[in-house]
Amino acid sequence: MSFYDATVPAFLQILGSLNGILSKAEIHCEAKGIQPDVLLGARLYPDMLPLSRQIQLACDFAGKTCARLAHVDVPSAADTEKSFADLRQRIAKTVEYLKAFKPEQFEGADRKDVTFPAGPNTSLTLKGQEFLNRMAFPNFYFHAAIAHGILRHNGVDIGKRDFLGDIPIKTS
């Protein structure tokens, strides 16, 4: 297995599941006569970020992490999404971006230094493996799981299986 296998497929799996739960959330809004903005702006607590921002951040952590590990230009997004369709488009663009990476770009990346912002005026440097496992994954999964939790809390009929997404079933 290569370091690529530890990164891109993991992000793609959860981005796919986020796309799925947003679709279910949109259908839920239509069925219940709920304004989409209400769900898109829903938070678990006033000092937490709303659903739309959780999705944007999950996309960011997926795309930027892979860029940093492959040592290519880090993409940025305007964060202007205003609807479920916009957010699904953001996910689709992130998926497309991730799928363009080649396994070769991650060769040896686990041992290479990655320097990344860790606050307004600070940056940290970690080995690629540590950056992935100690910074990128916890952040990525946090925002994905909180997005899921916001929808559950608002009564959208989803379960943990919707979070896990498509796990490749092989009996090799």
Place this chain on the structure above:
Amino acid sequence: MSFYDATVPAFLQILGSLNGILSKAEIHCEAKGIQPDVLLGARLYPDMLPLSRQIQLACDFAGKTCARLAHVDVPSAADTEKSFADLRQRIAKTVEYLKAFKPEQFEGADRKDVTFPAGPNTSLTLKGQEFLNRMAFPNFYFHAAIAHGILRHNGVDIGKRDFLGDIPIKTS
């Protein structure tokens, strides 16, 4: 970097953070005159699991995952925790269990098959790397993040930094 580096430290980091947020939750209960059982039984939605069970499951996914990857006996727990102290003890036991693993036990484990239960009467087989990234991590981080979300939702004064825990800062 070894496959061990992708597993044990990642779990330990978040288990440490869960221990920290449970301590803050207990202090919050004392300060506000809240019965601990209320928070331990809190859920984001009636069909979701309560805080105590989220912590137990995070511990399970950490310990059992490492056991399966190292191909040693899979530990089981009675899930009898009734207090914050009990849950912190459960985390401490899991931490102790994880710390006993040696990097050698994970050598080549990314390419070895892992067979694990995927429902009451079904099991799945994946390569170790896929099992970790597509099954174990999403489940582990899900329960950890939802535990965090439950506490946030109930007004405990924690933030994402408490979720991330101690990230090793090196400028090598």
